[in-house]
Structures are given as C-alpha cells and as structure tokens.
Amino acid sequence: MGGVTDPFLAAAxxxxxxxxxxxxxxxxAGRSLPEYREARAGTTMLEACRIPELVCEITAxxxxxxxxxxxxxxxxxxxxxxxxxxxxxxxxGTGPVVAEPIRSRAQVDALPELGVEDxxxxxxxxxxxxxxxxxxxxxxxxxxxxxxxxxVQGGPSKDHxxxxxxxxxxxxxxxxxxxxxxxxxEVFLRAQIEGGAAAVQVFDSWAGSLAPExxxxxxxxxxxxxxxxxxxxxxxxxxxxxxxxxxxMAAAGCEVVGVDHRVPLAEASRRVGGGHAMQGNLDPALxxxxxxxxAARVEAVIRSGAHTPGHIFNLGHGVPPDTDPTxxxxxxxxxxxxxxxxxxxxxxxxxxxx
Amino acid sequence: MGGVTDPFLAAAxxxxxxxxxxxxxxxxAGRSLPEYREARAGTTMLEACRIPELVCEITAxxxxxxxxxxxxxxxxxxxxxxxxxxxxxxxxGTGPVVAEPIRSRAQVDALPELGVEDxxxxxxxxxxxxxxxxxxxxxxxxxxxxxxxxxVQGGPSKDHxxxxxxxxxxxxxxxxxxxxxxxxxEVFLRAQIEGGAAAVQVFDSWAGSLAPExxxxxxxxxxxxxxxxxxxxxxxxxxxxxxxxxxxMAAAGCEVVGVDHRVPLAEASRRVGGGHAMQGNLDPALxxxxxxxxAARVEAVIRSGAHTPGHIFNLGHGVPPDTDPTxxxxxxxxxxxxxxxxxxxxxxxxxxxx
Numbered sequence: 001m002g003g004v005t006d007p008f009l010a011a012a013x014x015x016x017x018x019x020x021x022x023x024x025x026x027x028x029a030g031r032s033l034p035e036y037r038e039a040r041a042g043t044t045m046l047e048a049c050r051i052p053e054l055v056c057e058i059t060a061x062x063x064x065x066x067x068x069x070x071x072x073x074x075x076x077x078x079x080x081x082x083x084x085x086x087x088x089x090x091x092x093g094t095g096p097v098v099a100e101p102i103r104s105r106a107q108v109d110a111l112p113e114l115g116v117e118d119x120x121x122x123x124x125x126x127x128x129x130x131x132x133x134x135x136x137x138x139x140x141x142x143x144x145x146x147x148x149x150x151x152v153q154g155g156p157s158k159d160h161x162x163x164x165x166x167x168x169x170x171x172x173x174x175x176x177x178x179x180x181x182x183x184x185x186e187v188f189l190r191a192q193i194e195g196g197a198a199a200v201q202v203f204d205s206w207a208g209s210l211a212p213e214x215x216x217x218x219x220x221x222x223x224x225x226x227x228x229x230x231x232x233x234x235x236x237x238x239x240x241x242x243x244x245x246x247x248x249m250a251a252a253g254c255e256v257v258g259v260d261h262r263v264p265l266a267e268a269s270r271r272v273g274g275g276h277a278m279q280g281n282l283d284p285a286l287x288x289x290x291x292x293x294x295a296a297r298v299e300a301v302i303r304s305g306a307h308t309p310g311h312i313f314n315l316g317h318g319v320p321p322d323t324d325p326t327x328x329x330x331x332x333x334x335x336x337x338x339x340x341x342x343x344x345x346x347x348x349x350x351x352x353x354x
Numbered sequence: 355m356g357g358v359t360d361p362f363l364a365a366a367x368x369x370x371x372x373x374x375x376x377x378x379x380x381x382x383a384g385r386s387l388p389e390y391r392e393a394r395a396g397t398t399m400l401e402a403c404r405i406p407e408l409v410c411e412i413t414a415x416x417x418x419x420x421x422x423x424x425x426x427x428x429x430x431x432x433x434x435x436x437x438x439x440x441x442x443x444x445x446x447g448t449g450p451v452v453a454e455p456i457r458s459r460a461q462v463d464a465l466p467e468l469g470v471e472d473x474x475x476x477x478x479x480x481x482x483x484x485x486x487x488x489x490x491x492x493x494x495x496x497x498x499x500x501x502x503x504x505x506v507q508g509g510p511s512k513d514h515x516x517x518x519x520x521x522x523x524x525x526x527x528x529x530x531x532x533x534x535x536x537x538x539x540e541v542f543l544r545a546q547i548e549g550g551a552a553a554v555q556v557f558d559s560w561a562g563s564l565a566p567e568x569x570x571x572x573x574x575x576x577x578x579x580x581x582x583x584x585x586x587x588x589x590x591x592x593x594x595x596x597x598x599x600x601x602x603m604a605a606a607g608c609e610v611v612g613v614d615h616r617v618p619l620a621e622a623s624r625r626v627g628g629g630h631a632m633q634g635n636l637d638p639a640l641x642x643x644x645x646x647x648x649a650a651r652v653e654a655v656i657r658s659g660a661h662t663p664g665h666i667f668n669l670g671h672g673v674p675p676d677t678d679p680t681x682x683x684x685x686x687x688x689x690x691x692x693x694x695x696x697x698x699x700x701x702x703x704x705x706x707x708x
Binding site: 160161162164165168169209210211212213214261262263264284285286287288289290293317 | 513514515516518519520522523562563564565566567568595597598615616617618637638639640641642643644647671674
C-alpha cells in the first residue's frame with residue numbers, strides 16, 4: 001500500500017518522485033474491459049455496487065491489466081443517495097434516473113440523514129481492496145452541484161436548464177438541497193476512507209456548464225464544505241470544461257486540481273497560483289488516433305506537467321466505453337518508461353531559460 | 355432594411371447606436387414558436403428549407419412576434435452539403451445523420467463542387483425576406499470543423515472522438531475535407547448575400563471541444579479561409595465553450611465574436627484585444643427562472659457589454675425548444691427600454707474610475 005514514498009500520493013502532495021510519473025484513468029474500471037463486462041453480467045450497476053467481492057474484483061481489474069498507480073473505487077456517485085432512500089436507478093445507456101425530481105422545499109426537508117453504517121458494504125469493499133492491492137485506493141464522490149442537477153432535472157441533461165433555473169430562482173431551497181447532498185457525499189467518502197482509501201476525488205462533472213459568478217454563488221460554498229470534511233487524505237477536485245473555474249475549484253480546498261484537455265497543465269497551474277498538483281489531461285477523444293499521435297500527445301502532457309508542483313497523468317475525462325484497452329496499457333507503459341526523462345528534460349529547459 | 359444607421363449593423367461595426375442595443379436570439383425561428391410548429395406541419399426540415407415562401411414565413415415569425423433587431427435566415431448548416439449530393443437527413447430529436455460517414459481520401463476526392471446556382475432556393479428566399487423585412491437579414495453557415503464532425507462521425511456526437519482521432523491521424527485527408535466544406539459554406543453564404551443578407555454568422559458550434567493547439571493546427575486555417583471569402587459584410591464568429599479559443603476565433607477574421615455564457619463579455623473583449631464587437635451572452639438554461647432573476651441577468655450582460663466596442667445582445671447558445679416564447683419577448687422589450695440607460699450608466703462609471 002502506498003506510504004509517503006508512493007508515487008501517486010507523493011505527486012498529490014506536491015513532492016513528486018523524480019523517477020515515476022503516476023498514472024491512472026478516470027473510468028478505468030468499466031465497460032472498456034472485457035473482464036468487467038463478464039464480471040457484471042446479470043447484475044445491475046446498483047446491485048453490483050453493493051457486493052463487496054464484486055466491487056473488489058472490478059476495482060482491481062485495471063490495476064492488474066494496465067499497471068496503473070492507483071485503483072479508483074468502483075461505485076457510482078448516486079450510491080449514497082440510493083442508500084439514503086431516494087428512488088433512483090442507473091439506466092444503461094442513459095445514466096441516473098430519479099423517480100420523483102426534487103423541486104420543492106418539502107421534498108428537500110424530507111430527505112433523511114445518511115450514516116456511515118448505511119454504507120457498510122462500501123467500507124467492506126474498500127477493506128478487501130486495500131488487503132489485495134499494492135497501489136493506493138482512491139475513493140470518490142459526486143459534488144453537490146452535479147448530484148443536485150440529476151435530482152432536480154430527474155436525469156441526465158445537456159444544459160441543466162431546470163436545475164440551473166431552480167438554483168437561481170429558489171436559492172434557499174437549492175442551498176438546503178446542496179447541504180444535504182454534501183452530507184451524503186461526505187459519508188460516502190468517509191466510508192471509503194474508513195476502509196482504507198488513501199486519497200479521494202470529488203467529481204463536479206457538470207460544474208463547467210456554469211457561469212463563473214453562478215459557480216461562486218451557488219456551488220463553491222457547498223463543495224468547499226464537502227472538501228473541508230476530508231482533510232485527512234489528499235483531495236483531487238475535478239470537472240469538465242472548467243477553464244474559467246480552475247482558481248475557484250482549487251481554492252475550494254484540495255491538493256490536486258483535475259483538468260480536462262482544454263487547458264494545458266502548465267497554464268492551469270499558473271491560473272491556480274502554482275500551489276497545487278495537477279491531474280490530467282490527454283483528450284480521451286484522441287484514443288482512436290494512430291499510436292504515434294497518441295505517444296506525441298502523452299509526451300506533450302508530461303512536458304506541460306513538468307511546469308506544475310506535482311503531476312498525476314490521466315485523461316481529461318473518463319475512458320470512453322468503446323476504447324481499445326490495449327491502448328491504455330501502452331500509455332501506462334510509455335508514461336512509466338519515458339515520462340521521467342521527458343520531465344527531467346523539460347525541467348532542465350526551464351532552468352536554462354531562467 | 356438596415357443601412358449604416360441600423361442598430362444591429364452599427365454595433366457589428368463597432369459604432370454602436372447609443373440609443374439602441376440590438377438583440378436577436380440564436381434559433382429564434384424554430385420550435386419555441388407555435389406558429390413555427392404550425393407552418394412546418396407535414397414538411398420535413400430539409401424540405402422546408404427548399405421552399406422560399408415557407409423559409410420567408412418562418413424567418414419573419416420571430417421578428418413579428420418579438421421585435422428583434424435581426425432576422426436570421428431559416429435553414430440548416432447541412433443544407434449546402436445536401437445540395438452538393440451528400441446523402442444525409444435531419445432526424446427530428448437527433449440531428450444530422452449521414453448515410454455513409456466520410457473517412458477516406460477517395461470519399462473526400464469524390465465530393466462534388468457546389469455552385470451558387472445549386473442554392474437558388476436560398477437566394478430566392480433571401481430576396482423575399484429582404485423585400486418584406488424592416489430589419490437586416492443575417493445569413494449563416496457552419497464552420498468546417500463542425501460540418502466535418504458530422505460527416506466523419508456520421509451524426510451528432512458528444513465527444514467527436516472519431517472525427518478528432520481522424521483529424522490528428524490523417525491530417526492531409528482532414529484538410530482536404532475541410533477545404534471542400536469551407537467551399538460549400540462559402541457558396542451558402544454567397545447565396546444568402548446575393549439575396550440581400552446584410553451580415554453573416556459562422557457557427558463553429560463544436561469548436562469548444564478542441565484543445566487550443568488542435569484548434570490552431572487543424573481548424574483555424576479553414577475557418578479563416580471561409581471568413582476571408584465574405585469580407586463584404588460584417589461577420590460574426592460563434593462557438594460554445596470557447597473560453598480558450600476566443601483570441602484565435604477573433605483573429606480568424608470577423609467583426610463580432612459570439613460568446614457563450616461562460617465568459618463575461620468584458621473579459622471576452624479583453625482576451626481578443628478589444629478590437630471586436632461582442633455578441634451574447636445570457637445563459638439559455640436560465641430562461642425557466644423567475645422573471646426578476648432573468649431581468650437582473652439581462653442587466654448584468656448589458657453592463658458587461660458596455661466594456662466592449664459594440665454589443666449585440668443574444669443568448670449564449672440557441673433558444674431551447676421548450677422555451678416559453680413570451681419570456682423572449684419580455685427580454686427584447688427590456689433590452690430596448692432599459693438597455694441604453696444601463697450602458698450609459700456603466701460607461702459613466704468606467705469614465706469616473708479612469
């Protein structure tokens with residue numbers, strides 16, 4: 001298990017191992033792997049998330065296959081909401097669907113508290129994993145805005161129009177909802193940390209749809225509260241299309257900012273003031289490209305990452321389900337074999353220019 | 355028809371009328387209007403686009419109803435591709451679907467030339483409109499990247515993975531495809547201008563999905579060529595999620611940069627160097643909010659727009675189909691009645707601070 005010298009945790013603490021650039025992939029455990037599709041056969045997503053042995057197997061699969069430097073807990077951001085009694089399902093090909101969208105104060109007030117004991121299956125799965133893995137286990141959860149968008153819309157949405165209009169029209173009810181959702185996610189993280197997760201990632205996947213002023217008014221306070229509840233482990237804060245939000249997302253309280261492919265890591269680091277490690281950011285849409293092109297992009301990401309206090313290599317978003325997994329394995333090999341040399345070379349170049 | 359004193363054209367030329375902030379809405383002609391749904395009944399989208407009288411009626415509907423300051427030609431970015439003989443359809447609820455995705459050099463080389471005479475129904479509709487309208491007619495087209503994404507993917511896509519991987523792996527074929535598509539869009543714009551369109555907007559709707567370096571290498575040269583072919587009218591260049599691309603989009607050759615809701619107009623103007631008019635940028639996802647909230651946002655957009663050399667009020671993206679059209683009419687009234695006062699007030703505030 002990763003101690004202070006683990007390359008993933010070292011990078012997350014801005015003390016990168018000069019001989020190893022850690023790499024993992026968002027959605028590395030999932031549909032891109034034939035062994036995942038086999039393990040999941042006959043079980044719904046939400047059922048699978050409640051079976052510790054299955055969670056353990058699925059979480060470990062990409063570590064075995066790709067040799068990544070972190071295992072990300074296999075679950076779903078909606079799992080704690082389901083455990084709290086909210087009637088929802090994960091519909092294959094669609095995503096989370098909520099039976100009764102939440103749009104009134106009475107509905108928000110009726111949302112029950114969630115205790116860490118309600119997620120004992122999560123803690124148990126994490127324990128199994130930590131006993132088996134020789135890389136750190138990364139816990140995760142959804143951020144209040146992204147969870148609230150699903151609950152208010154009733155399901156996935158391209159523009160989050162119902163949720164955003166509700167947010168600005170009924171801020172008190174919105175804030176009460178987000179506080180409750182932050183509590184659910186905090187318990188979800190705590191259950192994973194109690195089981196041995198050594199770091200966490202908060203996914204605010206849809207935050208990038210917001211104007212910066214709306215992010216600051218209606219979203220940041222809630223995610224700050226959530227991040228502030230897990231200061232005992234390194235925290236990664238991630239969203240898609242967050243060019244305009246990076247400084248606010250860093251300031252919300254995290255050690256690592258997850259960046260999508262739209263902003264080079266060096267520029268992202270500059271925008272947050274240089275004090276945070278960066279995670280990212282190969283465009284997952286390029287995974288179907290010729291290998292020579294992918295390899296050149298991996299090098300460019302690592303060179304840009306050399307301009308940050310710590311770099312965890314990742315994609316800019318999750319692994320697309322139709323990705324050829326052998327490409328991911330090759331990327332891991334390349335990052336491990338050539339990455340430290342590229343970074344050292346870039347650091348020398350920076351020093352020479354100073 | 356708008357001459358040099360027309361408020362829309364004046365703002366587009368960075369010589370804004372102090373007494374009028376022009377306003378129109380992307381997708382103002384369309385499904386949000388009951389009279390549109392009635393006019394379109396029994397006719398497919400691509401059929402409707404070929405009937406000049408119907409195009410004229412649909413284009414004029416939002417001008418009559420809302421009192422907007424520009425009419426945007428009713429058509430589709432795929433119309434010139436269809437006219438060139440590409441087998442495609444606009445599927446309701448889905449979007450453009452291409453029978454045979456284009457992924458080889460042979461397919462690109464087989465794409466025929468398009469002549470302005472092939473779009474005589476476009477020119478005819480524009481002529482009818484200019485005779486009827488007392489506001490300028492705005493022509494439009496798709497930019498090469500957005501069109502190429504549909505052709506290579508075969509239809510709409512969230513991540514454009516096939517198109518982007520093709521783009522970086524086979525740049526010569528990609529460039530040949532984009533050159534052909536730029537020619538189609540140029541002819542489409544020319545047909546509208548010959549009919550009397552007084553300005554044009556180039557939609558690169560999906561450009562914001564690109565990393566800046568990819569935009570510069572594979573996309574900007576082609577859209578620059580397209581924009582350079584219509585220097586006889588003011589040009590608006592628009593995309594969604596283009597925070598990182600604004601300076602490049604301005605430099606590609608346009609008078610007006612269309613900005614989505616993620617970047618305040620004053621900041622967008624600063625990023626492009628201050629020499630361009632700005633169009634935007636109320637978040638369309640807020641159109642379901644309480645009127646007081648919408649009104650405050652309209653004021654904020656106009657105040658931000660005062661920090662630019664010219665401001666055309668619009669949404670940050672198209673009108674959602676389920677929008678209550680009475681909200682749009684109220685926004686137009688508000689922009690016209692209060693907008694100039696807000697702008698003057700903001701300009702005085704800026705002068706006082708200098």
